[in-house]
Amino acid sequence: MTTSVVLADTPALLDSCLKDISANGVTKVAVDLEGVELCRLGKLSIIQLFANGSNTVWLVDVTVLGSLAFSHVDPQGRSLKSVLESERVQKLFYDVRNDADALYNLYQINLVNVCDLQLLEVAVRRSAHLKVRLLSGLAKTIETYISTQAQWQRIKEEGIALFRPEKGGSYEVFERRPLDPRIIAYSAQDVAxxxxxxMVLSSRMGNFEKNWKRRVMQASASRVQEAHSPSYSGNSKHRATAPSF
Known part of the structure; x- marks a missing residue:
């Protein structure tokens, strides 16, 4: 299935996004965020959304829309805030902590029904009786568990070169409009x-999948609450340590 990418930077396009991610049969939405020093002290620039059964990755332009990105209500009474806070729809994140911090403290969004795939990856290793001390980043996890094409690596490297300071880039590239096409491609590919x-991670847990999934969901909810804490720091040196659950 070919996936298209749509930048939602007007209320009309946001209506189309809400219709797609709230369609009948949608039970899960994959979510990712991009921004400048993404946390309560930074700026949220883009929120990427991809619903199960859809062929469209939506990039909601928070830089352009501001708080309207979350508060705008479509003709059916739906908003991005209501989707993200819905118990009915599960949200897939990879390391939800700083995303939850930014959403809660900048836009008063309380994420509900989150499955953090970084914790699911920890569960895969622990279900194989491995001792897990450190977390795995998204790029490493994708490379380990999914056979990616050379194009994925190229898009990744082109995006990183634009925003990583050590590569000569700047995170402010996420705030510049019009968005660089390379940033659009970079932002869309991981959430897709x-x-x-x-699916791949779940298949690795065998007969213990249900038990581990329950524990992952509980640990994911704990991560969201941790990110709401006044004492939460998105740059803590302990962030790389795998939690017990």
């Missing part, structure tokens, strides 16, 4: 893989 990643 989260459903596949969830």
């Amino acid at each position: 893989l989260l459903f596949r990643l969830e």
Whole structure:
């Protein structure tokens, strides 16, 4: 299935996004965020959304829309805030912590029903009786569990070169409009893989999948609450340590 990418930077396009991610049969939405120093002290620039059964990755332009990105209500009474806070729809993230911090403290969004695939990856290793001390980043996890094409690596490297300071880039590139086409491609490609990643990880747990999934969901909710704490730091040196659950 070919996936298209749509930048939603007007209320009309946001209506189309809400219709797609709230369609009948949608039970899960993959979510990712991009921004400048993404946390309560930074700026949220883009929120990427991809619903199960859809062929469209939506990039909601928070830089252009501001708080309207979350508060705008479509003709059916739906908003991005209501979707993200819905118990009915599960949200797939990869390391939800800083995303939850930014959403809660900048836009008063309380994420509900989150499955953090970074924790699911920890569960895969622990279900194989491995001792897990450190977390795995998204790029490493994708490379480990999914056979990616050379194009994925090229898009990744082109995006990183634009925003990583050590590569000569700047995170402010996420705030510049019009968005660089390379940033659009970079922002869209990982969220488009989260459903596949969830399927592969779940298949690795065998007969213990249900038990581990329950524990992952509980630990994911704990991560969201941790990110709401006044003492939460998105740059803590302990962030790389795998939690017990």
